[in-house]
Amino acid sequence: MTPAEYVDEIVVPTIVEFLHEPASRRRAYLACIVTNHVRDHLFTAGKRNVDDVMRANAYPHFAVVKAVCNGIKHVKRDRSSPIKFGVGEDVDPREVALSDENGNVLTDENGDTLTIFNRGRGVENDDSHFILTDAVTQSIRVFKEQYQDLLVACDLTTIDAAG
Numbered sequence: 001m002t003p004a005e006y007v008d009e010i011v012v013p014t015i016v017e018f019l020h021e022p023a024s025r026r027r028a029y030l031a032c033i034v035t036n037h038v039r040d041h042l043f044t045a046g047k048r049n050v051d052d053v054m055r056a057n058a059y060p061h062f063a064v065v066k067a068v069c070n071g072i073k074h075v076k077r078d079r080s081s082p083i084k085f086g087v088g089e090d091v092d093p094r095e096v097a098l099s100d101e102n103g104n105v106l107t108d109e110n111g112d113t114l115t116i117f118n119r120g121r122g123v124e125n126d127d128s129h130f131i132l133t134d135a136v137t138q139s140i141r142v143f144k145e146q147y148q149d150l151l152v153a154c155d156l157t158t159i160d161a162a163g
Contacts, residue, residue, distance in 0.1 A: 022120030
């Protein structure tokens with residue numbers, strides 16, 4: 001199976017299923033697992049330093065995906081990961097503070113924290129809250145952008161339509 005076939009046949013449909021049921025723990029975990037393993041398919045196709053590329057271009061999204069994947073696999077927190085996660089430590093959808101790409105909490109002109117009711121499962125780490133639907137969709141977009149030579153033909157429009 002080529003990386004493109006893996007993305008088209010396994011990753012995209014799994015992410016779409018999760019986007020249709022964003023509160024589902026099972027769908028969240030599966031979406032993280034298949035998204036994380038795009039890197040293995042790229043490695044098999046000859047790409048090296050995939051984790052470094054993703055860390056540079058998809059942080060913290062891919063770090064969250066990887067932490068959830070490894071936390072499920074090992075049923076404990078991965079102490080080497082910048083995002084700590086153990087199986088079952090995800091949280092239900094709830095109101096969360098909005099933050100920028102660096103994790104800084106956003107406020108309005110009065111200094112009040114801007115919040116949204118997120119529509120999917122989340123992972124909390126220190127003072128940050130990461131929404132798993134965002135983590136998987138941003139990660140797969142960065143994979144496609146960074147590895148166009150192998151993934152250019154992958155169709156992500158069903159992800160966009162579902163999200």
